[in-house]
Amino acid sequence: MILYWFRKNLRIEDNPSLNKAVQSAQEQGKRLVLFFSSHLLFKNAGPFRRVFLENAIKELSTELNAVGLDLISTPDSPDLWIKAHAHGASIYTETLPGTWEDTELQRVIEVIGNDQVHRTWNRTLYPIELIPGGVEELPRVFTDFYRGVVLKSKWPIPAPLNTPWKIDRGGLAQDRLKNYLWVTRAISSYKDTRNGLLNDLDSSRLSPFLSLGRLSARQVYSEVKNFESLHGANPSTEAFIYELVWRDYFQFYLLKHGFKVFRSQGILENQKLCKQTNFASQPDGFIKWIEGKTAQRFINAHMNELRKTGWMSNRGRQVVASYLVNDLQLDWRLGANYFEETLIDYDVASNWGNWNYIAGVGADPRKNRYFDPISQANRYDPDGRYQDRWA
Ligand SMILES: Cc1cc2nc3c(=O)[nH]c(=O)nc-3n(C[C@H](O)[C@H](O)[C@H](O)COP(=O)(O)OP(=O)(O)OC[C@H]3O[C@@H](n4cnc5c(N)ncnc54)[C@H](O)[C@@H]3O)c2cc1C
The missing domain is CATH 3.40.50.620 (HUPs)
Structure with missing residues (x-):
């Protein structure tokens, strides 16, 4: 057999x-x-x-x-x-x-x-062989991977493989891809809309399908290239492909660092370098974060959307993660675990890698990455419509 x-x-x-x-x-x-x-x-x-x-x-x-x-x-x-x-x-x-x-x-x-x-x-657009010396040699920082490995290699991304069978394409993943690229052409404005919070075409929302492998990154990439050959490449299609490379980075990052990604000190070898060694002991702070009952309406709106739908935008994820780490001073792994349970697009590499990054225990060269909830709200939800919707 x-x-x-x-x-x-x-x-x-x-x-x-x-x-x-x-x-x-x-x-x-x-x-x-x-x-x-x-x-x-x-x-x-x-x-x-x-x-x-x-x-x-x-x-x-x-x-x-x-x-x-x-x-x-x-x-x-x-x-x-x-x-x-x-x-x-x-x-x-x-x-x-x-x-x-x-x-x-x-x-x-x-x-x-x-x-x-x-x-x-x-699992990725690029094969592991892209990285000279193998995954152990993955650069510490994403931009070094992008500039020093991806751009230098000129490695062509392999085309998706054909199936051994004749099949009719269908299902939610194909529908979303078709809608985002061909029906609405929303990808053409991705660069301007990707931080939007209100419209479901602000970003591709392909992550649940990529996480579960209902679509491969190469299938998505090849469809974007088809789109570019018909409608032309623009900064938006390029920005979108750049995000797929971020995704690759986190897959390789977890492959390289393994269990370290799940430690409080993340991939840092010296625990003293980790700013988060003394966690605040306020379990009610964590419950309030989950229930959308913190002192910040912008945080609450994102947490309410997540709890009620299983979805949160990338902007939202960055802001609420920073809030948990920097304002509530809680163990970042509480947040990562909650996301694991709740996000419909949960992916072990993207979730834990991004949390490492925000908590300053991973691939971020800047140790104090702080997203101030008030200035983020003023910038990304100036008229408060998002906060009203998810109040
Ligand atoms: C704290 C935190 C936790 C996260 N957890 C997850 C997770 O569990 N699963 C998940 O798929 N993504 C996760 N992300 C990354 C990112 O938020 C989502 O991939 C993105 O919001 C999905 O929306 P989209 O499909 O519309 O993305 P688009 O903006 O349309 O981007 C296209 C694709 O690129 C990839 N991508 C975009 N941004 C990132 C990124 N920062 N890291 C890795 N891949 C990226 C995704 O596969 C995405 O579908 C997390 C980010 C943060 C800050």
Whole structure:
């Protein structure tokens, strides 16, 4: 038996390890079995993320059915399921960054043997080989990665892979991509609108689909390039692609630093350098932050939007994270954990990497990154409409 194990890339298109599994099954005349375990993916998921995940799995299952395949879904951990149902199989899957993700993979390897688990990295626009010397040599700071590695390398971004099947594209992810690029052409003004708080076309809102792998970064990139070839590149399309490179950076960052990203001192080796060693002991401050009952209306509006919808803009995330760290002086990991539970686009690398950054224990060259909630409100919500909407 050839087993394909869906981990995060919940899609059929541009999925190199799935293609390899199909090819291997054909060459060896073996049965192809596709399976998915909700064990880790649903861990810590609050209600909004849970509903979003369930829908993504339903869509994937429907797509597979349409090409004559079934998706076996189990709540068991993958190692247990494999031990019971697929012992002796060859497994194809993807490599993911993250400590739980590593442990999950290691347990499968213990059950089935290292040689039987074929892994492919497919989480980023650029391959890991982009970084001279490998991921261990990832520059400490994003701009050094961008200028010193990405721009210097001239490495072409590979085109998305075709599927072995003829499929009809559909689902929420494809709808959103089509709408943002082709129907509304909102991407053309991304640079000017990306900090907007009121309109759902202010930014792409593709992150939930990228996080879950319903779309690959390369699929999104290639669609943006198609858009540029028809309507021309502009500072907005370029700014959008730049954000996808930020996403790459955080994936590589977690792959490199592993468990350190989750420590209070983050990736800093000297704990004394971490400004956050004496956390305030005010649990009610944290509850007020979550419930949108702080002294700042701008913070409250963002926290209310998040709690009631599972969504918050990038601007909002930066401001509320800074507030938790600098104003409330709470352990930044409380905030990161709450985001993990609540955000529908939760991604282990982007979430914990960005929190490291804001808390000054990660990839930020500036140690005191402070977002003053009052000046942020004056700048990004001058007429208070956002604060009224989420009061
Ligand atoms: C404290 C904090 C926590 C965050 N947690 C997450 C998370 O769990 N999951 C997540 O996907 N993003 C996270 N982000 C990054 C960013 O806020 C979201 O990716 C973005 O708001 C998603 O909206 P969008 O799809 O409209 O982005 P757009 O502005 O349209 O950008 C396009 C894509 O680029 C990527 N991107 C943009 N900004 C960032 C960034 N700062 N870091 C990494 N990738 C980026 C995303 O994949 C996004 O979909 C976090 C940021 C902060 C400050």
